[in-house]
Amino acid sequence: MGRGDIKTKKGKIFSGSFGKSRPAKPAKAAAEKKAAAAAKQA
Template identity: 75%
Template structure:
């Protein structure tokens, strides 16, 4: 687990890729907590 590992956050930063461990935008609420039911 290091810079060459695609599944880790450090590896994704090194490779310039995004995914579950490194999302593109900062999420305020955790996944699954009333995202679309705000009305």
């Protein structure tokens, strides 16, 4: 459960990858962007 464990956030930061425990973009920012795009279309 340290830097070598790729399933943890610390391990993903160390290896430089993204996934469920370390999203490339936070869920809140993605949701706001989606809502803004929907409002712009309508």
